[in-house]
Amino acid sequence: MELLDLKKQGIDIKEQIPLSRYTFTKTGGAAEYLAFPKNTEEVEKLVKATRENNIPLTIIGNASNLIIRDGGIDGLVIILTDLKNIKVSGNEVTADAGARIIDTAFAAAHAGLSGMEFAAGIPGSIGGGVFMNAGAYGGEMQEVVASVNVLTRDGQRKTYSNKEMKFSYRHSLVQDNGDIVLSATFKLQPGDKLEILDHMHYLNALRRYKQPLEYPSCGSVFKRPTGHFVGPMIIKAGLQGKQIGGAQDSTKHAGFIVNKGGATATDYLNLIHLIQKVIKEKFDIDLHTEVRIIGKEK
Known part of the structure; x- marks a missing residue:
C-alpha cells in the first residue's frame, strides 16, 4: 500500500511542508511527505508502507533538540506528537x-x-x-x-x-x-x-534565569566533555555572542545557540563548526554535538 492510499483512508499526510514550522530553532527545509499518526496502528501502517515501497523514513518527536538542514528530508517524516496519552x-x-x-x-x-x-x-x-x-x-x-x-x-x-x-x-x-x-x-x-x-x-x-528561553533554540548544543564545561570554554575562547547570519551564541548561556531572527539551519551549523574549530585550537578538546542534526544540504 502506498502513502497516498493511506491518506485516502484518513491518515494525516501532507506533502512538501517546511519543517521549520515544527522545530524549536524555527529552521529547516521541507519534508517530502509529513505524517501525524493518531495512534500506534497508524504508525504501523505508515512504517509498513515505507518498507514495502522503499521510502526513506524519519521519526521526529517534539523537535526541541534537533537541527534539520535547509535541504529538508526525502521520503516520509513522521511526527509523533499526537500520541500523547x-x-x-x-x-x-x-x-x-x-x-x-x-x-x-x-x-x-x-x-x-x-x-x-x-x-x-x-x-x-x-x-x-x-x-x-x-x-x-x-x-x-x-x-x-x-x-x-x-x-x-x-x-x-x-x-x-x-x-x-x-x-x-x-x-x-x-x-x-x-x-x-x-x-x-x-x-x-x-x-x-x-x-x-x-x-x-x-x-x-x-x-x-539561566537559559535564553526568550529566543528559539535547540537547547544545549554540545555534549559535556569529561572534566570540562562547554559554556566557560566558549567564553574563554571569546566566542560568546558570536553571530553568523541569524544564529548567535547566546549572551545569556554560552552553551546555547539562539535564533535572533531569520536564522537558517546553515547559519546554525556554520556557527557550530566555528565553535568546534576554535575550541580544538585553543584547548585541544573535541566538542561533539548533543543536538541531533539530520536532513540534506540545500
Whole structure:
C-alpha cells in the first residue's frame, strides 16, 4: 500500500511542508511527505508502507533538540506528537512517545510520585527523551525508565528493559538499531506531592534565569566533555555572542545557540563548526554535538 492510499483512508499526510514550522530553532527545509499518526496502528501502517515501497523514513518527536538542514528530508517524516496519552498506575507512569516530558513529570508529581523532578523543564517528547537519554540538573532518563515499547523497522513490536536499552550519556540502544519508541514506563517512588512540585517549580525558575528561553533554540548544543564545561570554554575562547547570519551564541548561556531572527539551519551549523574549530585550537578538546542534526544540504 502506498502513502497516498493511506491518506485516502484518513491518515494525516501532507506533502512538501517546511519543517521549520515544527522545530524549536524555527529552521529547516521541507519534508517530502509529513505524517501525524493518531495512534500506534497508524504508525504501523505508515512504517509498513515505507518498507514495502522503499521510502526513506524519519521519526521526529517534539523537535526541541534537533537541527534539520535547509535541504529538508526525502521520503516520509513522521511526527509523533499526537500520541500523547499519560497513565499513572501505582508507582509507575506510562507515557506515549509524543507526550511531552514536562507533562509526564507533572503528571507524576500530581500523583505524589518522585523521581522525574529533573525533567520538569525538558521541552522534548518522551520518545526523544528516551532516544537520547535526556537529562538535566543531575538526573537522566536512564535512572527512571523501567521499560520501553518500540516498533522495529520490519514491523515487530518489542519491549526493552532498562538494561536492554543500553543507556549511556545522551545515548540509547534505539539510536543504533533504528527502532521507533511508542511508549515508555517509568518506575518512581512515593513522595510528598507539595515538596515534589515545589522542587520542580524551583528548577524551572532556575532554568528561566539561566537559559535564553526568550529566543528559539535547540537547547544545549554540545555534549559535556569529561572534566570540562562547554559554556566557560566558549567564553574563554571569546566566542560568546558570536553571530553568523541569524544564529548567535547566546549572551545569556554560552552553551546555547539562539535564533535572533531569520536564522537558517546553515547559519546554525556554520556557527557550530566555528565553535568546534576554535575550541580544538585553543584547548585541544573535541566538542561533539548533543543536538541531533539530520536532513540534506540545500
